[in-house]
Amino acid sequence: MLDHGCGLREDQLLEILQLPDEAVPAALQLAHEVRLRHCGADVEVEGIISIKTGGCPEDCHFCSQSGLFGSPVRGVWLDIPELVKAAKETAATGAAEFCIVAAVRGPDIKLMNQIKFAIDRINEEVDINIACSLGMLTQGQVDQLAGWGVHRYNHNLETARSFFPEVVTTHSYEERLETCHMVKAAGMELCCGALIGMGESLEQRAELAAQLAALEPHEVPLNFLNPRPGTPLQDQGIMDGKDxxxxxxxxxxxxxxPCCATPAAAN
Ligand code: SF4
Known part of the structure; x- marks a missing residue:
């Protein structure tokens, strides 16, 4: 792996996830050396801001922004001057990317118009790459965002295909994949991540890692469930640190x- 940068297969990933406690430091050391060899030592800083928070019609069981649960998050919109101010503050930290996110199933015309307006204002005043995370997209919306110069699009797989229906029922894993494929085909960088610790098995964790690898995303945010009050996963508990x-x-x-060979994957 160090020499050639080939990713592990799903069965090998499961072995890593099953390592005894005393072998975990060695696995982390190898992962660190692999990162230095194949990605370099640099760390990219990215700022994220929510243009629309809460009130989402989807039922992702982990998400306090769903309007279908009793979580205390309420719908809030940010205005454009506040967005531009946040972009300036983000750039001042040395960040390379400013990501505008919205809690929606996918953008409607009103949100797309606001995003276009926001991108134009930010580009006038701030030197920073702009990313978006606006849920599932149509091909037309993908083309619009790419045409407006959006550098990166975030859309997470969240969990393994085999576990997805346990945590989301209002849209499918295939719908998420479709947006990811369209984003890549349009030339935007794909940021596509995972949420671990929702009750999936170790086999499903390995399945997810292999499915993500097959997508060849540019960036993979790895998140761990913080069970939020009022969501269906509120009693899930925080996963073990060693896991x-x-x-x-x-x-x-x-x-x-970024240039690794793709391992045999499960999707
Ligand atoms: S689509 Fe996004 S914002 Fe909406 S409930 Fe799911 S994770 Fe939350």
Whole structure:
């Protein structure tokens, strides 16, 4: 792996996720060396701001922004001057990317118009790459965002295909995949991540890592469930720290770097 940068197969990833506690530091050390060799030592800083928070019609069981649950998050919109101010503050930290996110199933015309307006204002005043995370897209919306110069689009797979229906019923895993494929085909960078610790098995964690690797995303945010009050997963509990470290090692070894060979995957 160090020499050639080939990602591990799904069965090998499962072995990493099952390592005994005393082997975890060695797995993390290997993951670190793989990162340095194939990605380099640089760290990219990215700022994220929500243009529309809460009130989402989807039922992702982990999400306090769903309007279908009793979580205390309420719908809030941010105005454009506040967005531009946030972009300036983000750039001042040395960040390379400013991501505008919205809690929606997918953008409607009103949101697309606001995004276009926001992108134009930010580009006039701030030197920073702009990313978006606006849910599932149509081909027309993908083309619009790419045409407006959006550098990166975030759309997470969240969990393995086999576990997805347990945590989301209002849209499918295939719909998420479709947006991811369209984003890549349009030339935008794909940021596509995971949420670990929702009750999936270790086999499903390995399945997810392999499915993400097959997508060849540019960036993979690895998130761990913080169970939010009022959501269906509120009683899930926080995952064991060692299991989180095993997952970090396994996902890195599934995706050693931007130019890695894709392992045989499950999707
Ligand atoms: S689509 Fe996004 S914002 Fe809406 S409930 Fe699911 S994760 Fe939350």
């Amino acid at each position: 989180a470290l095993r997952a970090i090692a396994a996902f890195r070894l599934a995706m050693p770097g």
